[in-house]
Amino acid sequence: MRTLSGLGVSAGVGQAHALIVSPAPGLPASDPSQGTEADLARVEAALNKVADRLDERSLHADPSALAVLQATAMMARDPGLLTSVKSHLSDGHGPAHALWAAFDDFCAQLSAAGGYLAERVTDLRNVRDRAIAVMQGLPEPGIPSFDSPVILVAEDLAPADTATLNPELVRGLITAAGGPTSHTAILASQIGIPAVVRCSGARDIDDGTALALDGVTGTVLIEPDESAVAELTERANRRAEVLASTPQGDATLSDGERVLVLANIGNPSDAPAAKKKGAEGVGLFRTEFLFLDRQDAPTVAEQTEAYATVLKTFDESAKVVFRTLDAGADKPLAFADLGPEENPALGRRGLRLSQVRTDLIDAQLEALAKAAEQTNRDPYVMAPMVATKAEAKWFSSRARAAGIKTVGIMVEVPSTALRSFQVLESVDFASIGTNDLTQYAMAADRLQGELAELLTPWQPAVIQLVKATCDGAGGRLIGVCGEAAGDPLLALVLVGVGVRSLSMAAGKITAVKAALSRHSLEQCRKIADAALAASDPQEARTAALKLADPSIEVLVS
Numbered sequence: 001m002r003t004l005s006g007l008g009v010s011a012g013v014g015q016a017h018a019l020i021v022s023p024a025p026g027l028p029a030s031d032p033s034q035g036t037e038a039d040l041a042r043v044e045a046a047l048n049k050v051a052d053r054l055d056e057r058s059l060h061a062d063p064s065a066l067a068v069l070q071a072t073a074m075m076a077r078d079p080g081l082l083t084s085v086k087s088h089l090s091d092g093h094g095p096a097h098a099l100w101a102a103f104d105d106f107c108a109q110l111s112a113a114g115g116y117l118a119e120r121v122t123d124l125r126n127v128r129d130r131a132i133a134v135m136q137g138l139p140e141p142g143i144p145s146f147d148s149p150v151i152l153v154a155e156d157l158a159p160a161d162t163a164t165l166n167p168e169l170v171r172g173l174i175t176a177a178g179g180p181t182s183h184t185a186i187l188a189s190q191i192g193i194p195a196v197v198r199c200s201g202a203r204d205i206d207d208g209t210a211l212a213l214d215g216v217t218g219t220v221l222i223e224p225d226e227s228a229v230a231e232l233t234e235r236a237n238r239r240a241e242v243l244a245s246t247p248q249g250d251a252t253l254s255d256g257e258r259v260l261v262l263a264n265i266g267n268p269s270d271a272p273a274a275k276k277k278g279a280e281g282v283g284l285f286r287t288e289f290l291f292l293d294r295q296d297a298p299t300v301a302e303q304t305e306a307y308a309t310v311l312k313t314f315d316e317s318a319k320v321v322f323r324t325l326d327a328g329a330d331k332p333l334a335f336a337d338l339g340p341e342e343n344p345a346l347g348r349r350g351l352r353l354s355q356v357r358t359d360l361i362d363a364q365l366e367a368l369a370k371a372a373e374q375t376n377r378d379p380y381v382m383a384p385m386v387a388t389k390a391e392a393k394w395f396s397s398r399a400r401a402a403g404i405k406t407v408g409i410m411v412e413v414p415s416t417a418l419r420s421f422q423v424l425e426s427v428d429f430a431s432i433g434t435n436d437l438t439q440y441a442m443a444a445d446r447l448q449g450e451l452a453e454l455l456t457p458w459q460p461a462v463i464q465l466v467k468a469t470c471d472g473a474g475g476r477l478i479g480v481c482g483e484a485a486g487d488p489l490l491a492l493v494l495v496g497v498g499v500r501s502l503s504m505a506a507g508k509i510t511a512v513k514a515a516l517s518r519h520s521l522e523q524c525r526k527i528a529d530a531a532l533a534a535s536d537p538q539e540a541r542t543a544a545l546k547l548a549d550p551s552i553e554v555l556v557s
């Protein structure tokens with residue numbers, strides 16, 4: 001038996017033989033041109049056919065799959081795609097190569113945007129592969145037919161394929177690529193199929209291999225013996241029991257101390273789903289998602305509507321935090337490009353960009369103030385990448401002048417964490433972005449996969465910076481909205497050093513609430529002290545786990 005690990009994105013344990021989803025046809029060696037007009041017509045016809053077939057499949061899909069299939073069909077009908085194909089045809093490419101190059105351009109734009117948008121690249125490539133297959137007269141790529149239970153293993157699965165899977169026969173999905181917010185992940189959990197993504201060893205799994213997987217921990221067992229499967233199942237059952245026995249409603253520690261448990265969202269439409277999963281509010285609305293992938297900034301009216309929608313989703317007293325535009329570095333914006341930089345992560349990004357493009361931030365603040373007025377709510381508004389007291393003051397004056405009452409900043413730069421007692425003077429709250437804080441504390445580019453070991457927020461230095469922020473906060477509410485907040489064990493450490501608001505991907509809320517409800521503040525403080533005393537991330541985690549209630553062990557490993 002061998003064990004592989006990936007990212008668990010859809011809960012449940014599955015056991016069956018592997019069915020390998022073969023890769024798409026790829027570019028044909030011969031790609032003769034019949035003249036630009038004829039080539040363009042051929043590409044357009046292929047794309048339309050792909051879109052029509054997707055629409056047809058959507059007719060038989062359930063509501064969640066329907067939306068994904070229709071969105072994918074829309075990608076195939078995007079007029080921008082044909083404009084780009086035309087320009088590649090006039091550069092002398094054959095039709096298939098021009099189509100490929102046009103998709104490459106779009107994929108590069110989405111990848112550069114990072115996060116949720118980068119994960120749409122899989123959807124786009126699937127449209128491309130289908131269109132190439134149509135142009136060559138080949139069957140569209142996809143899952144081979146099968147009639148007994150399987151675990152599908154693929155480089156990545158297309159949403160169009162995932163959307164119509166039958167959980168009776170598909171006992172699990174394993175992909176080498178993909179991410180937690182890819183459509184494969186979202187659909188798998190909606191349909192109820194256990195799934196593990198980003199499992200690099202998946203590429204070496206042979207067709208027909210006996211497999212078992214745990215869609216929470218990301219564990220994949222190859223040729224497992226019975227006892228290993230029994231253990232996997234037993235742990236999953238215990239985990240389900242722990243989650244089921246966690247009190248619903250607002251989160252408290254076992255001694256009654258309140259901790260806000262909130263959701264990170266990137267789109268107004270994410271808000272109702274987050275609320276359903278137990279979010280008391282929003283700890284981070286990444287508003288730049290409204291700005292990405294567009295040629296112009298959204299208007300004040302458009303923004304107002306988006307912000308008001310989110311505000312209205314939650315109770316009047318809920319904490320709903322809007323982060324102003326965090327563009328630059330891993331999230332470039334077409335209309336706010338300040339030119340190439342040697343080190344974009346250390347360049348004019350976040351608030352620094354807003355200080356140059358005051359038109360953008362002022363429009364955003366105006367929209368937020370209008371949304372507050374329309375909904376009679378008090379939005380929390382914070383700026384990203386604040387490094388100095390002067391920057392915090394610049395932002396808070398501007399936000400207050402625009403009519404925002406509750407103003408905050410993100411703590412993502414070590415200087416701000418260390419000097420929070422001064423930097424926070426002009427604001428009402430702060431939220432620690434542990435993703436960037438870890439990047440800057442460890443001097444390790446967060447996009448550099450090879451540096452993953454340095455980039456964990458379990459780094460004692462990062463925990464110390466979180467503590468420093470809280471120690472200097474002068475009673476202000478300090479939250480964490482980086483990935484760290486969604487780790488049930490690390491959440492205890494964060495509370496132990498003074499954090500009282502945790503914001504995470506909605507799927508992580510129940511596990512974090514379960515961990516919080518089983519520990520007192522006193523215990524959290526002891527766990528935090530142990531993590532702070534450690535000399536490396538592994539030691540910190542082991543020390544924390546040793547002091548935590550044994551029931552949560554199944555939630556964290």
Ligand SMILES: C=C(OP(=O)(O)O)C(=O)O
Pocket residue numbers: 284286326412432433434435436437481482483
């Ligand atoms: C929450 C954060 O912001 P983002 O991941 O959007 O940079 C962070 O840096 O931790």
Ligand SMILES: [Mg+2]
Pocket residue numbers: 384412433435436
């Ligand atoms: Mg950040």
